[in-house]
Amino acid sequence: MKPFTRLDGLVAMVDRANIDTDAIIPKQFLKSIKRSGFGPNLFDEWRYLDHGEPDQDCSGRPLNPDFILNQPRYQGASILLARENFGCGSSREHAVWALENFGIRCVIAPSFADIFFNNCFKNGVLPLCLPVETMDRLFAAVEGTPGYRLVVDLPAQTVTTPDGTAFAFEVDQSRKQCLINGWDDIGLTLRHAEEIRSYEAQRRVAAPWLFA
Amino acid sequence: MAGKTLYDKLWDAHVVRTEADGTALLYIDRHLVHEVTSPQAFEGLRLTGRQPWRRNSIVAMPDHNTPTDPGFTRIDDPVSRTQVETLDANARELDLPSYFPIGDLRRGIVHVAGPEQGATLPGMTVVCGDSHTATHGALGALAFGVGTSEVEHVMATQCLIQKKSKTLLIRVDGAVGPGVTAKDIILAIIGHIGTAGGTGYAIEFGGSAIQALSMEGRLTVCNMAIEAGARAGMVAVDDTTIAYVKDRPFAPKDELWERAVAAWRELHSDPDAVFDRVVTLDAAAIKPQVTWGTSPEMVVAVDQAVPDPAQEADATKRAGMERALQYMGLQPNTPMTAIMLDRVFIGSCTNGRIEDLRAAAAVIQGRKVASSLKQALVVPGSGLVKQQAEAEGLDQVFTAAGFEWREPGCSMCLAMNADRLLPGEHCAATSNRNFEGRQGQGGRTHLVSPAMAAAAALAGHFVDVRTF
Ligand code: SF4
Numbered sequence: 001m002k003p004f005t006r007l008d009g010l011v012a013m014v015d016r017a018n019i020d021t022d023a024i025i026p027k028q029f030l031k032s033i034k035r036s037g038f039g040p041n042l043f044d045e046w047r048y049l050d051h052g053e054p055d056q057d058c059s060g061r062p063l064n065p066d067f068i069l070n071q072p073r074y075q076g077a078s079i080l081l082a083r084e085n086f087g088c089g090s091s092r093e094h095a096v097w098a099l100e101n102f103g104i105r106c107v108i109a110p111s112f113a114d115i116f117f118n119n120c121f122k123n124g125v126l127p128l129c130l131p132v133e134t135m136d137r138l139f140a141a142v143e144g145t146p147g148y149r150l151v152v153d154l155p156a157q158t159v160t161t162p163d164g165t166a167f168a169f170e171v172d173q174s175r176k177q178c179l180i181n182g183w184d185d186i187g188l189t190l191r192h193a194e195e196i197r198s199y200e201a202q203r204r205v206a207a208p209w210l211f212a
Numbered sequence: 213m214a215g216k217t218l219y220d221k222l223w224d225a226h227v228v229r230t231e232a233d234g235t236a237l238l239y240i241d242r243h244l245v246h247e248v249t250s251p252q253a254f255e256g257l258r259l260t261g262r263q264p265w266r267r268n269s270i271v272a273m274p275d276h277n278t279p280t281d282p283g284f285t286r287i288d289d290p291v292s293r294t295q296v297e298t299l300d301a302n303a304r305e306l307d308l309p310s311y312f313p314i315g316d317l318r319r320g321i322v323h324v325a326g327p328e329q330g331a332t333l334p335g336m337t338v339v340c341g342d343s344h345t346a347t348h349g350a351l352g353a354l355a356f357g358v359g360t361s362e363v364e365h366v367m368a369t370q371c372l373i374q375k376k377s378k379t380l381l382i383r384v385d386g387a388v389g390p391g392v393t394a395k396d397i398i399l400a401i402i403g404h405i406g407t408a409g410g411t412g413y414a415i416e417f418g419g420s421a422i423q424a425l426s427m428e429g430r431l432t433v434c435n436m437a438i439e440a441g442a443r444a445g446m447v448a449v450d451d452t453t454i455a456y457v458k459d460r461p462f463a464p465k466d467e468l469w470e471r472a473v474a475a476w477r478e479l480h481s482d483p484d485a486v487f488d489r490v491v492t493l494d495a496a497a498i499k500p501q502v503t504w505g506t507s508p509e510m511v512v513a514v515d516q517a518v519p520d521p522a523q524e525a526d527a528t529k530r531a532g533m534e535r536a537l538q539y540m541g542l543q544p545n546t547p548m549t550a551i552m553l554d555r556v557f558i559g560s561c562t563n564g565r566i567e568d569l570r571a572a573a574a575v576i577q578g579r580k581v582a583s584s585l586k587q588a589l590v591v592p593g594s595g596l597v598k599q600q601a602e603a604e605g606l607d608q609v610f611t612a613a614g615f616e617w618r619e620p621g622c623s624m625c626l627a628m629n630a631d632r633l634l635p636g637e638h639c640a641a642t643s644n645r646n647f648e649g650r651q652g653q654g655g656r657t658h659l660v661s662p663a664m665a666a667a668a669a670l671a672g673h674f675v676d677v678r679t680f
Contacts, residue, residue: 016535017528018407018507022647027628031277031291033251033298035360045649054291083528085408085441089647090626091343092249093359114377114411114443115343115357122361172375173233185361186262189369192229192237196265196371199228199239209464209472210241210336211268 002124003182007105007152009078012069013142014043019082020089021116025098027090029054038094039101043069073146081138082109086127087116096123106152108159110135121175124182126154128169154180215482217379218448219414222354222479226337228371238374240366241336242348244322245272247299248628249341253364254302264306265370271331273312274299275321276628280591280618292629320594320620323347323561327431328596330460334449334476339366344561344644346437349446350430352453352479354414356443378412378488380442381481383419386495391678393571394429395563395642395661397421397493398436399501403511405491410442413489416481417447421495427456428567435562436644439508448480500677502548503646503659505536510646512548514664514676520544539648540656541636549674551658554637556581556588556669557651558615560625563642563662564593569601572666573609575677581614582672588615589631591623615669627652640668 029041031054040058045051047070049062063070069077080099086109087095096119099107106126120127130138141161142148151160154176158166178185189196204211216224228237250272257264264270277292287293296314303311310331312319318329323344326332332348338355339345341363348355358372366372382405384397402409415437422433430447437445447453454473457463464472481487499513510533512519521533521544537544542551558564558572569592581588590610592598598620601607607617624631625643627650633639635654642665646657660668667677 017532020507020645020647022626022645022650026649026653027626028291030248031289031295031628033255033295035252035255045653051653085411088407088441089343089438089645091341091345091357091359093252093341093361096359111408111411113408113441115359115438119359119361122359172235174231174235174373185373186260186365186368189237189365189371189373193369195229196237196239196369200370203239207335207472207475209333209468211266212462212464 001122001182001184004105004124004126004154004179006154007078009105009149010076011079011081011142011148011150012074012077013081013139014068015083015139017083018085018088021087021092021095022089024087024095025092026052028052030092030094035097036101038098039103042098042102043067076103078103079106079108079150079152080104081135081142082107084109084111086112088113091115093119093122096120096125100125108138121179122185124179126152126179128159128171130159130167130169134167214486215484217481217485217487218352218416218446218479219354219377219379222335222337223376225335226354235373235375237371238337239371240339241269242332242338243270243366244326244338244340244345245270245363246276246322246340246342247274247295248276249360250302250363251295251298252360253367256364257367262368264367267306268309269370270308271310271326272299272303272308273319273322273325274314276622276626278314278621279629280621280623280631282617282619284619289630317595317599320597321561321564321622323435324564324593324597327351328460328594330457330463333457333463334453334479339372343438344435346443346445347431347435347561349437349444350427350434351457352446352449352476354444354446357438377414377444380410380413380415381487381490382415382417383490383492384417384421384495385419385492386421387424388421388495388498389678391500391663392498393661393663394425394432396498396501397495398433399503399508399511399659400498401493402436402440402508403501404493405440407439407507407509408441410437410440413442414444414446415440415442417445422447423450426567427452428565431565432562436508439644449476500661500664502664502674504540504542504548505533506539506646506648507536508644508646508659510536514548514674516548518542518544518546518548549676551638552584552673553640553668554586555633555639556585556665557624557639557641557643558589558662558665559591559593559623560643561593562644564591564597566597566600568642568662569597569606572662573606575663575666575680576609576613576670579613579670581669584672585669588669589618589624590615591618592620594620624651626650640665640674
């Protein structure tokens with residue numbers, strides 16, 4: 001996993017609440033058995049005027065001029081602002097793979113759906129929550145300032161605006177360490193293999209039907 | 213000290229170790245696997261040279277991409293076919309003992325087939341790379357959906373890294389009226405607390421209306437916990453649970469059964485348990501529900517009208533409503549019963565069980581699908597549901613009325629196979645999501661109960677099943 005420490009990035013926004021994972025990556029792209037290549041299909045139904053299919057070359061497809069991420073000013077963005085309950089719906093990790101592949105390393109919203117939130121940390125993407133009032137300010141700032149950037153500092157747990165205003169955010173310490181170091185969860189867990197085995201041994205005695 | 217909630221009990225029984233920040237390593241008893249979210253996880257195992265920790269914890273089957281055409285022999289879409297074949301190959305390579313491929317009568321939507329086989333039992337931790345895993349909580353289990361990285365993590369370690377959720381008790385007290393089903397209860401709950409109302413919580417559904425539900429009904433309710441924002445939903449174990457589990461193929465037998473039942477009897481919240489939040493609903497006030505928008509919380513009773521965004525004070529919400537109405541092609545204040553339908557879909561892990569098919573068939577009995585409808589589809593949740601329905605003659609009721617009777621799978625719930633809506637079409641669906649494009653690009657989904665879907669199919673528009 002790509003480590004995440006400090007990100008100085010161009011900010012894009014999709015000003016909607018309840019953006020679901022079906023919208024982030026429509027289901028036809030879930031047929032892929034790969035983990036990569038989903039970026040061109042991020043927000044596919046909103047982004048293009050035609051219907052997209054897996055394995056299609058997207059470079060010649062008609063873009064929807066009304067979809068905000070198609071505006072030239074947002075090209076190359078690595079930070080995405082959104083509203084409440086971002087990533088709700090299906091558990092598809094493809095949603096995070098698509099964002100990451102598109103170039104988004106940090107999503108900032110007032111709240112996230114649990115599974116999506118979790119999936120982000122497994123892929124070097126930082127989902128962070130800021131209060132609604134702060135979000136309103138940031139949306140207004142991005143709207144009014146082409147080329148608007150933010151600095152997200154994970155070790156310091158701050159988001160800093162160009163005028164130097166810093167907003168603090170919360171993050172679980174173990175998740176933070178994993179992101180900063182780019183650690184693989186499975187490797188970490190397997191260090192506790194002995195404990196897992198001894199738990200298992202006890203359970204086999206207490207509740208043998210679980211192991212049939 | 214206060215007593216424990218059901219969630220506390222399930223959690224505590226599965227903690228392998230806890231870190232200083234409260235993050236726990238949670239042991240997983242049952243791992244359900246389907247073809248869509250598993251290929252990258254199997255690939256991850258291969259790349260790192262890891263083996264599954266406990267192969268017999270895995271129950272796997274293809275469901276999302278499988279065709280539903282009667283007697284199909286192959287998957288025409290090459291991308292779908294590759295995905296199903298990849299699961300076949302992975303199951304073969306790892307020699308998974310419980311793999312139900314196409315052609316196996318036990319195959320179905322994992323959330324229907326799992327409980328049906330007794331593969332998900334009370335007291336278990338159950339995960340699946342699918343957000344509707346909460347379904348299995350109906351059995352008094354801790355069940356939740358995970359992403360593909362976590363699928364791989366569970367395969368490799370039999371554990372998950374988890375933080376404990378807060379607890380939310382949703383009590384539905386009293387008795388529902390005739391024609392009001394488990395689906396209406398859960399839609400009413402979501403309408404009440406919103407799609408983010410349960411975010412960060414594990415929900416326990418309780419109260420006399422929940423206790424009165426059959427196991428099928430409880431599975432329907434827990435299925436949509438995720439639509440209320442919660443990863444897990446659950447119901448306490450009682451006689452209904454135990455009677456349901458008894459004699460299922462994976463359920464314990466004889467002396468082990470007795471021991472298991474004794475343990476399962478403890479799986480309820482203690483009377484003095486304290487929840488972080490409690491929400492109560494009056495069952496008698498719940499009417500048959502229909503969604504009008506593109507989020508399950510955009511729901512009203514069938515005798516109401518499409519709401520007017522102008523009445524909404526919150527700007528973000530208002531904008532959401534306006535966008536939803538535009539997508540749905542609906543005008544504010546249109547009576548729900550005036551919405552004309554193009555297709556009707558009865559099936560999915562929410563409402564693809566035998567009881568659901570019986571409820572729909574009971575409404576249809578001898579009548580015909582409206583001629584204005586392009587398609588009415590019944591897709592049983594599993595091969596065994598289909599077989600049972602056929603033994604009861606339900607397939608005859610459906611086909612005589614003009615419904616198509618299909619092979620089991622997810623089908624038009626998410627339209628990964630060939631069953632889908634065309635742009636602009638309105639569909640009465642018994643599934644769980646009405647998101648934009650969910651049932652096909654531009655498709656317009658209205659979520660309802662099986663009885664309401666059946667009545668709507670006969671009328672060609674929504675009708676109040678209570679007076680139909
Ligand atoms: S029936 Fe629908 S919701 Fe259920 S598992 Fe299949 S696609 Fe998901």
